[in-house]
Amino acid sequence: MIELKNVRFSVPADTSIAGGGASKTIINDVSFRFERGKFYGITGPNGGGKTTLSKLIMGINPVTSGSILLNGEDITALSITDRAKAGIAYGFQHSARFKGTTFRDLLAIAAGTEDETALARIIARVGICSLDFLDKPVDAKLSGGEIKKIELATIIARNPKVAIYDEPDTGIDLWTIGPMVEVLKREQTEKGTTTIVVSHNRAFLEAADEILMIRGGRLAYTGDLAGARPILEDLSVCSFGDVCEGENDVRCFR
Ligand SMILES: Nc1ncnc2c1ncn2[C@@H]1O[C@H](COP(=O)(O)OP(=O)(O)OP(=O)(O)O)[C@@H](O)[C@H]1O
Incomplete structure (x- = not known):
């Protein structure tokens, strides 16, 4: 179980701007409990803070205030490496x-073994059948889909307690998204992996047990997809008025 308690992330004023500007709060007082073995979909408008929140959990961004607990233990001060060792x-x-x-x-x-049978078992889980694929160089020649499969396999190989995926469908074709959702669902149900997916994609949101909507750095909604649908689908009503910055707000196309 991952628990966020009053988590806040601010960045200092931009000193390149004349006058310095004010410090900016990107994640503002977010509290939430991710239960063990559940599948969560984090969604919301561009620039709302989804990636930042997921990076705070992994320790890629340090929290400014508040705390993060893993199975009751405070991991706020742990480095990325120590959080990875703890199973994230x-x-x-x-x-x-x-x-x-x-x-x-x-x-x-990632798997801690060079045993080819073990590696073959892992790649089969992400839908790679050919052992030849193992010897592909992880360089710029890989397609977007191939590199995503490789990353997915290296995450799955570690059998994490908590797996966080930031927009896993980036660069993936429509035909691959369904199988990718199935892979993540299978890891969740068979291994009990707490799965957190940042996504705008309906397929991932439909697979989620619970949706978190982040806008303006705050948790705007938590609950099932049915409850989130009116906010996600009703484009005639601006539901982001409270964080609207007017015509200069590039996030709003309405
Ligand atoms: N280290 C940082 N310094 C300054 N601004 C930052 C920093 N990290 C994030 N931001 C800003 O915080 C806001 C939220 O960014 P974030 O990437 O978390 O949004 P998001 O919800 O994931 O957006 P998207 O859907 O477009 O991926 C953005 O305006 C971004 O520019």
């Missing part, structure tokens, strides 16, 4: 590529 894994929106490294290298590190 993170998939970036834009997966990293490592020149001179093969998929086999990354997978062996």
Whole structure:
């Protein structure tokens, strides 16, 4: 179980702006309990703070105030590495590529074994059948879908307690999204992985047990998808009025 208690993340004033500007609060007093083994979909308007919140859980961003607990233990001060050791894994929106490294290298590190049968079992879980794929270099020549599958496999290989995926459908074709959702659902149900997916995609939101909507750095809604639908679907009503910055607000196209 991951618990966020009054979590806040602010960045200092932009000193490149004349006059300095004011410090900016990006995540504002968010409290929430992610229960063990459940699937959560984090959604909301662009720039609302979804990625920032997920990075706070992984420790990529340090919280400004508040605390984060994993199974009752305060992990707020832990580094990314220590959080990874404690069982939290993170998939970036834009997966990293490592020149001179093969998929086999990354997978062996993640799984803690070079045993080919074990590696084959892991890649089968993400729908890669060919063992030849293991020797693909993880470089710029990979397609968007291939690199996502590789990242997914390296996360799954670690059997994390908590898996966070930031927009896992980035660069993925429509035909691959369904199977990807199935992979994440299977890991959740069979391994009891607490799964947190940042997404605008209906398929991921439909798979979620609970939706969190973040706007203006605050939790605007938590509950089932049915309850979120009026906010997500009714484009005739501006539901972001309280954070609206007028015509200069690039997030709003209404
Ligand atoms: N380190 C930082 N310094 C300054 N501003 C930041 C920083 N991190 C995030 N922001 C700003 O905070 C806001 C929220 O960013 P974030 O990436 O969390 O939004 P998001 O909800 O994930 O958006 P999207 O749906 O477009 O991916 C944005 O306006 C972003 O520019």
